[in-house]
Amino acid sequence: MLKIFFKLMLCVIVYAAAFMAANALMPFSRGFRELGVSENSMGMLFMLINAAWVCFTIFFIIRNSHWSGVKLFFVVLFVMFFIQSFMMQIETLFFADAFSVITKTDIILIMFAGLFPLLAATPLLIKFFQNRDVAAETTKIDIKSAAIKLGVIGIIYLCVYMVFGYFVAWQFEDLRLFYSGSPEKLNFFGQLVNNMKTNPAIYPFQILRGILFGIFVLPLQNMIGKKSAFIISVCLVFLCTAAMLIIPNVLFPDTVRFAHLIEMTSSMLLFGIISGKILWGSVTKK
Numbered sequence: 001m002l003k004i005f006f007k008l009m010l011c012v013i014v015y016a017a018a019f020m021a022a023n024a025l026m027p028f029s030r031g032f033r034e035l036g037v038s039e040n041s042m043g044m045l046f047m048l049i050n051a052a053w054v055c056f057t058i059f060f061i062i063r064n065s066h067w068s069g070v071k072l073f074f075v076v077l078f079v080m081f082f083i084q085s086f087m088m089q090i091e092t093l094f095f096a097d098a099f100s101v102i103t104k105t106d107i108i109l110i111m112f113a114g115l116f117p118l119l120a121a122t123p124l125l126i127k128f129f130q131n132r133d134v135a136a137e138t139t140k141i142d143i144k145s146a147a148i149k150l151g152v153i154g155i156i157y158l159c160v161y162m163v164f165g166y167f168v169a170w171q172f173e174d175l176r177l178f179y180s181g182s183p184e185k186l187n188f189f190g191q192l193v194n195n196m197k198t199n200p201a202i203y204p205f206q207i208l209r210g211i212l213f214g215i216f217v218l219p220l221q222n223m224i225g226k227k228s229a230f231i232i233s234v235c236l237v238f239l240c241t242a243a244m245l246i247i248p249n250v251l252f253p254d255t256v257r258f259a260h261l262i263e264m265t266s267s268m269l270l271f272g273i274i275s276g277k278i279l280w281g282s283v284t285k286k
Helices: 001-027 032-036 041-063 067-092 104-113 115-130 143-167 173-180 188-198 202-217 217-221 227-246 254-279
Strands: 139-143 283-285
Touching: 001 041, 001 104, 001 115, 041 067, 041 227, 067 104, 067 115, 067 188, 067 217, 104 115, 115 173, 139 217, 143 188, 143 202, 143 254, 173 254, 188 202, 202 217, 202 254, 202 283, 217 227, 227 254
Parallel strands: none
Antiparallel strands: 139 283
16 A cells, blocks of 8 residues: 555645646747746645545546556546647636736647646556556447437536536635626626627537547446446546645636635536436447
């Protein structure tokens, strides 16, 4: 057990170092760079906590997978990058007008910066923890079943997003000021109507995000044979989106970041459980 712990800690350090290096070397805009890194003395600790969560997530997937080697590496990389980086930053792009300190190119660069720590730490995690003696099973995706389930997940995500967005995040006055410029708080249905008037694209956009969340974790079922392990893996991966908010950043004031952290942790845990249960069975053995 102690040996596993130290190997995992080494992977955490490698991930954190690659994360810092990638963000330091990315050609961000001058205005974004001049903002600098947060002066919070706990910033390094928060970065290590995020790295530990990501590495533990990959560790759990690897230990419960019947795949190994290059095939395992590319699936883990695909799932982690698209959930943790791509899905987070397409939403940042959608709300880009709220971020006066950053350009759209910066957002795309932030997205791709998330690829490098995964490239550094994932091979190490696979080398240390893959199940070498487990034979891979041949599987086939039931396309019709998966398509129906993904559509349902898209609708569910919209509902989860709106409910937690209002009853958790929107209860913080600083967050309302950040996004709307006003402390005014309408009731839940009033806010839904207001969204329809001011930003109607948010509804199809969030349905699409829900479908994409399902698509990007579906490959995990190909390589994880137990339902409970699959659902836990989905939850861990989805919660990586919340773990990123632990790290202080220049995009959000601390109170806004904290509001989103609570919102994302609770909503993505629930969404992960629901999605895992719905998606299980979309892949069958040949």
